[in-house]
Amino acid sequence: MENLYDVVIIGGGPGGLSAGLYAARARLKTLIVEKAKVGGQIVITHEVANYPGSIPNATGPSLIARMLEQMKSFGAELTKDNIIDVDLTGKVKVIKGEQGKYHAKTVIIATGAVPKLIGCPGEVELIGKGVSYCATCDADFFTDLEVFVVGGGDSAVEEAVYLTKFARKVTIVHRREKLRAAKSIQEKAFKNPKIELLWNTVVEEIRGDGVVQSVVFKNTQTGEINEHFADEEDGTFGIFVFVGFDPKGDLFKGKVTMDEAGYIITNEDMKINIPGVFAAGDIRVKSLRQVVTAAGDGAIAAIQAERYIEHEFTE
Amino acid sequence: MLAVDKDTFQVEVLEAEDFVLVDYWNDGCEPCKALLPDIEEIAAKYEGKVKFTKLNTTGARRLAISQKVLGLPTISLYKNGLKIDEVTKDDATRAKIEAMIEKHVS
Numbered sequence: 001m002e003n004l005y006d007v008v009i010i011g012g013g014p015g016g017l018s019a020g021l022y023a024a025r026a027r028l029k030t031l032i033v034e035k036a037k038v039g040g041q042i043v044i045t046h047e048v049a050n051y052p053g054s055i056p057n058a059t060g061p062s063l064i065a066r067m068l069e070q071m072k073s074f075g076a077e078l079t080k081d082n083i084i085d086v087d088l089t090g091k092v093k094v095i096k097g098e099q100g101k102y103h104a105k106t107v108i109i110a111t112g113a114v115p116k117l118i119g120c121p122g123e124v125e126l127i128g129k130g131v132s133y134c135a136t137c138d139a140d141f142f143t144d145l146e147v148f149v150v151g152g153g154d155s156a157v158e159e160a161v162y163l164t165k166f167a168r169k170v171t172i173v174h175r176r177e178k179l180r181a182a183k184s185i186q187e188k189a190f191k192n193p194k195i196e197l198l199w200n201t202v203v204e205e206i207r208g209d210g211v212v213q214s215v216v217f218k219n220t221q222t223g224e225i226n227e228h229f230a231d232e233e234d235g236t237f238g239i240f241v242f243v244g245f246d247p248k249g250d251l252f253k254g255k256v257t258m259d260e261a262g263y264i265i266t267n268e269d270m271k272i273n274i275p276g277v278f279a280a281g282d283i284r285v286k287s288l289r290q291v292v293t294a295a296g297d298g299a300i301a302a303i304q305a306e307r308y309i310e311h312e313f314t315e
Numbered sequence: 316m317l318a319v320d321k322d323t324f325q326v327e328v329l330e331a332e333d334f335v336l337v338d339y340w341n342d343g344c345e346p347c348k349a350l351l352p353d354i355e356e357i358a359a360k361y362e363g364k365v366k367f368t369k370l371n372t373t374g375a376r377r378l379a380i381s382q383k384v385l386g387l388p389t390i391s392l393y394k395n396g397l398k399i400d401e402v403t404k405d406d407a408t409r410a411k412i413e414a415m416i417e418k419h420v421s
Contacts, residue, residue, distance in 0.1 A: 044345055128386030134386075138344075140372065141380065143376060
């Protein structure tokens with residue numbers, strides 16, 4: 001059979017790369033299919049301070065480059081393709097991409113998650129026009145301008161601190177009156193003179209003709225509405241959104257068991273409801289979505305895939 | 316692909332005749348780097364029909380903002396110096412860039 005792999009891994013983030021490493025070391029014929037940028041969300045993160053062994057000054061791209069090199073040194077293949085359909089029901093699974101068709105004895109789903117939108121009017125229309133979900137991509141545009149960061153978790157506060165290197169003022173807009181971010185990250189934010197906090201506030205609407213020109217805030221306690229306009233000289237400002245994540249699992253809807261939010265349900269061996277198919281990383285139902293937990297998932301999934309192949313394909 | 320900067324953009328893009336595509340990118344933008352090989356392949360396909368250029372927005376920030384580009388990656392299509400179409404961020408994929416070109420050039 002053409003293109004028959006022991007393992008096809010869909011997604012080239014930390015979960016997929018870790019699965020690739022363990023699968024290749026087990027001498028399984030391994031293919032990772034990634035549609036855009038290897039590394040997933042972590043390569044748009046400027047600092048990875050919490051992956052064991054990655055300090056000092058580890059960046060997302062440098063960590064991923066080392067993971068990739070390590071994985072390839074054991075013989076895993078990597079291809080760039082956008083998967084458009086999967087048939088996971090047979091003994092041999094079929095994965096269809098825009099560029100080619102792949103057959104696999106086992107499949108590891110490691111498609112990850114994407115940043116969640118605020119969901120307010122004007123947001124989608126102004127993406128790339130002042131609304132951003134990627135500080136490392138877009139921070140530079142806001143040099144000496146004003147920036148709002150929406151959210152209160154690790155990503156929001158970390159990226160707010162990063163943005164102070166560019167923007168003249170960074171305001172964190174959070175719907176509660178307490179941040180969720182790790183204490184060490186909060187400390188960095190609180191002692192940064194460029195950072196201000198706007199508590200109990202949500203974004204109701206983003207407005208602008210071609211670029212962001214104003215934002216409408218609502219106080220969750222008083223219901224008070226307040227529109228903030230760009231400084232006349234600036235003409236615009238930035239709104240960076242870090243309000244959580246949505247699973248990237250559309251391809252598998254109706255085919256694999258998911259929770260209400262669309263995350264794939266696995267057991268502790270990363271097995272899902274279909275034999276020979278596993279899920280790893282941010283796409284699965286779990287309590288902590290981090291590089292370190294994705295890497296752990298990937299390792300377990302690959303070893304379970306190896307056992308499954310031994311059991312099902314050995315005569 | 317022709318690398319343009321804030322000094323050459325006027326001549327190479329805004330005063331150019333026919334179709335010019337601009338790939339807005341910078342060094343910090345990993346999605347931009349991942350996309351570049353795709354754009355180079357598309358450039359080869361449309362050689363003679365569309366002039367492909369790339370602008371590093373670091374050092375050309377004001378120029379990018381004047382073109383209403385405040386996010387990367389952004390791929391814009393110009394005709395006779397006027398921006399006629401654009402894809403940005405998650406829409407900046409090989410398939411969608413080709414679809415944008417096909418829509419205007421054929």
